[in-house]
Amino acid sequence: MIELKNIVKRYESKSQTVTAVDDIDLNIDKGTIFGIIGFSGAGKSTLIRLFNYLETPTSGEVIIGGENIGQLSKRALRHKRQKVSMIFQHFNLLWSRTVLDNVLFPLEIAGVPKKEAKTKALELIERVGLKGREKAYPSELSGGQKQRVGIARALTNDPEVLLCDEATSALDPQTTDEILDLLLQLKKEQNLTIIIITHEMHVIRRICDEVAVMERGRIIEQAEITEFFENPKHSVSRRFVQEDLKPSAEYEDISELVEINASDKLVKLNFSGEATTQPIVSYITRTHHVAVNILEANIKHSKKGIIGFILLHLQNVSEHEFEQLTLELAEKKIEVEVISHG
Known part of the structure; x- marks a missing residue:
């Protein structure tokens, strides 16, 4: 379904060159919830923006559904992005628009007739649990409600892939679980492939089928989720697992x-x-x-x-x-x- 081949992303300035993503290969099966975890600066957020070419790789190939994204025309790329949708850490809502208008926005860009677009937007708003809040503005919503708007908006063009960039890190634990449960249900109903970037082990443990660990721009370990928790091989992976399951006090x-x-x-x-x-x-x-x-x-x-x-x-x-x-x-x-x- 999704394949990254030798992906590299470098940022260059007059004084230095920074390699944010360093020769990454990944294969992600259709219908999988795939987690990518790492500490700050590991290159996670850069990597996820390469999946839909919000960032262009310095070298390498991104292949989704058999199509090499880098070889698409601008028009074809815009169409492909509708099928590779994204939700963000800080919601990225339009603050001057209501909930309904935020969800309508991608449909307007896609040229969907107004009546059809409104019907679909209202269905999605109800689907994410916000029925009755259609006329509310983002400033009137809780963090979890804002993220639900973001999810509804991301689903407007019937995506095949959903990219989640730290989508729960700004939320409290209870709201995080509610959003994760919603993602699980949506994946089941629509056979979505979901890629989640996070630094939270709770997110990985709760909903992922497979996980990759990043450090300094590279994938240092990749495993099915049970194997990862039972037998983390890299020191960074072991640190994540140990922190997640550590006792409340030091052994001493x-x-x-x-x-x-x-x-x-x-x-x-x-x-x-x-x-x-x-x-x-x-x-x-x-x-x-x-x-x-x-x-x-x-x-x-x-x-x-x-x-x-x-x-x-x-x-x-x-x-x-x-x-x-x-x-x-x-x-x-x-x-x-x-x-x-x-």
Whole structure:
């Protein structure tokens, strides 16, 4: 569906050359929600603007639906952009226009007859949950409502691809979830391919099928979402995952609150998917006769299942018993990380 081949974007001035995107190759299947994550300055926002040629690559090819975007005429490119729509971090609404007029704007540009355009705009406004707010101005809307207007506007030309540039970073957590749920529903109904640029792991975990990690203009890791959380390979990826699932306190602080005897262990069990439905604590106490103290747990939902960890104080467990327990838990796809021992 979407292919980037050797994409490079450089900005040149008299004093220096800055490479914002450095030789990126990507393949994104139709109907996929594909996340691109990275810290500030990684090149994410530049990359997403290359998908629809809001930025022109210095070199490389962007192919969408079999068409090489760089080879299109200006007229054909304008038409293609209608099928590769975009929503923005700061909404990009026309502040002098009402909700209805904002959604009508792309239809006016496309030359859609007024009656047909109004009918479609009203349907989209209702679809994104803003029925009754058609005459409101952006200044009268909450952040989430503004973004819903942006989504409705992006859908006016029946796009095949929806580009989201930090679309939830200006929103509170509850509103973020509402917008993500809306995107999931729209993707399901219209078989949209959605590309999301973000620095928020919650967004990646919540709705993405696949993720790519950017650093200094390059893709340093790409994986299906479950594999990414279970086995992040690059240090930057591990940092994102660890930050998302980290305990509420440092391990040293937790250790100081627990009296760990010579035969005790403080362990962290990392799990995902089916492993989260197993009665693990009960299994440990029942089969290995080990006293277990639960210190903390963090379980989060992703599009592909559940991920998380549980921090346990295992009391009076021999090395042999612990090795056997670790092997058994590994068979259940639960990773055991020793934090401290007596």
